[in-house]
Amino acid sequence: MLVGEIIKYYREKKGISQSNLGEGICGKAYISRFESGKVTLSEEIIYKLAQKLEIDINKEIESFYLIEKHLNEWNQAIIMQRTPQIEGVKVVLDQNPFILASKHAANYLLLKGRYYLHKNMFTEAKNIIDYVEKEFQTLSNYEKNVLLHIKGIYCISTFRTAHGEECQTAVNLLKQIKIAEYNNEEYYYHLAVAYHHAKAKVSAFTYAKKALQFFNKTYNHVSAMNAQILMLMQLDSERDIDFLVLVENYKDLIHNCFILGAHESKINILFNLGEEFYKRNEFDQAVSYFEEAFLLTDKSSIKYLRRLYHFTEACLDAKLLKKKILLEKIETGTKLAKKSCPIYFNLYKLLALKSKKNSSQYYQFLAEVVVPQLIDTNNTSFFEQYGKILYNHYIEQKEYEKAIEVDKNFKLMHKALN
Numbered sequence: 001m002l003v004g005e006i007i008k009y010y011r012e013k014k015g016i017s018q019s020n021l022g023e024g025i026c027g028k029a030y031i032s033r034f035e036s037g038k039v040t041l042s043e044e045i046i047y048k049l050a051q052k053l054e055i056d057i058n059k060e061i062e063s064f065y066l067i068e069k070h071l072n073e074w075n076q077a078i079i080m081q082r083t084p085q086i087e088g089v090k091v092v093l094d095q096n097p098f099i100l101a102s103k104h105a106a107n108y109l110l111l112k113g114r115y116y117l118h119k120n121m122f123t124e125a126k127n128i129i130d131y132v133e134k135e136f137q138t139l140s141n142y143e144k145n146v147l148l149h150i151k152g153i154y155c156i157s158t159f160r161t162a163h164g165e166e167c168q169t170a171v172n173l174l175k176q177i178k179i180a181e182y183n184n185e186e187y188y189y190h191l192a193v194a195y196h197h198a199k200a201k202v203s204a205f206t207y208a209k210k211a212l213q214f215f216n217k218t219y220n221h222v223s224a225m226n227a228q229i230l231m232l233m234q235l236d237s238e239r240d241i242d243f244l245v246l247v248e249n250y251k252d253l254i255h256n257c258f259i260l261g262a263h264e265s266k267i268n269i270l271f272n273l274g275e276e277f278y279k280r281n282e283f284d285q286a287v288s289y290f291e292e293a294f295l296l297t298d299k300s301s302i303k304y305l306r307r308l309y310h311f312t313e314a315c316l317d318a319k320l321l322k323k324k325i326l327l328e329k330i331e332t333g334t335k336l337a338k339k340s341c342p343i344y345f346n347l348y349k350l351l352a353l354k355s356k357k358n359s360s361q362y363y364q365f366l367a368e369v370v371v372p373q374l375i376d377t378n379n380t381s382f383f384e385q386y387g388k389i390l391y392n393h394y395i396e397q398k399e400y401e402k403a404i405e406v407d408k409n410f411k412l413m414h415k416a417l418n
Contacts, residue, residue, distance in 0.1 A: 006060045008035040010053045067104050079186050106136045110146045117153050145182035168378050170194035185214035199380040205234040222262045267296050283318030305344045380413050
């Protein structure tokens with residue numbers, strides 16, 4: 001049956017009729033029945049048909065049976081972030097004409113979705129996810145876990161965008177993965193990232209540590225460094241580690257990034273350092289790291305919006321930019337966020353009100369638009385910051401019932417993570 005399918009594929013590709021293909025070799029009826037798997041033909045006739053189609057039939061058969069091997073290679077290359085190999089194996093798989101007709105079709109499409117996530121092609125990844133869920137009613141246990149993993153990564157990558165899910169969705173998806181069936185401990189890292197975005201520091205640290213052990217075991221140095229960065233981000237320098245030690249650890253990782261050529265990891269560290277200094281009101285240092293991070297970031301990415309926002313916010317708090325330049329930065333961020341990221345769109349608008357020192361409109365917009373949006377999207381990351389600002393405002397205004405309501409929402413969001 002396999003050989004018949006191969007002959008049919010190349011016959012149709014070349015636009016040759018069954019009669020013309022069989023001319024001088026065998027009748028049209030034999031070709032028809034052979035292609036549908038109803039009869040077998042001798043090796044001599046198959047060779048003549050293949051010769052007429054200008055194909056090496058043995059090579060085509062071998063290519064079919066190599067699909068599983070290439071899929072495993074592609075998966076490992078993505079896990080190890082080996083870009084040349086990722087692209088090379090993709091070309092080989094995409095050129096295989098039989099892959100979508102094989103038993104590996106679902107796995108191939110899922111890995112293609114994972115590839116799109118690797119390339120930050122989120123629309124394409126979502127299309128793959130939707131297609132697999134619609135067209136493949138029966139998936140193997142392994143494929144079910146791959147699907148959960150990819151959906152979790154998609155949620156992590158897009159939860160602050162217009163089409164993204166809340167970060168809790170990523171946690172729920174990734175927690176369903178059964179490691180005994182999946183045998184890919186890399187997912188611990190993505191689960192740690194999901195918990196990090198949800199402000200569940202203990203869980204984030206625990207899974208980042210598991211991921212680090214896996215990455216060290218597999219000599220995945222860049223991913224191991226990313227896991228270390230994630231672990232550092234969960235530490236409280238007032239309780240878990242001295243701040244100067246924390247900074248030195250980050251600087252050591254920056255040096256490792258240089259050695260490994262891990263450009264994106266370096267940007268993440270610079271931004272994280274900026275956040276650490278910002279939390280301590282050391283705005284000059286924070287601005288320096290934020291600026292370096294956002295200037296190195298692709299302007300079309302959601303990360304650019306985030307990094308520009310925090311740079312601008314720190315500049316405003318430290319009064320480091322002239323008002324005109326500050327408002328230009330805010331306007332740039334607002335325009336970029338308008339279509340792709342409603343949360344940042346409103347945060348930039350909030351920042352504009354703050355820069356104009358319009359206190360009444362600032363707190364009104366915070367209470368009526370920003371905080372409800374953060375609650376609706378279960379965005380614990382920003383709610384912790386802006387909910388606290390609103391809570392303190394209500395306390396100062398002696399609006400205690402409203403303050404209690406904010407605190408209640410905060411507790412409910414964190415309870416959902418446990």
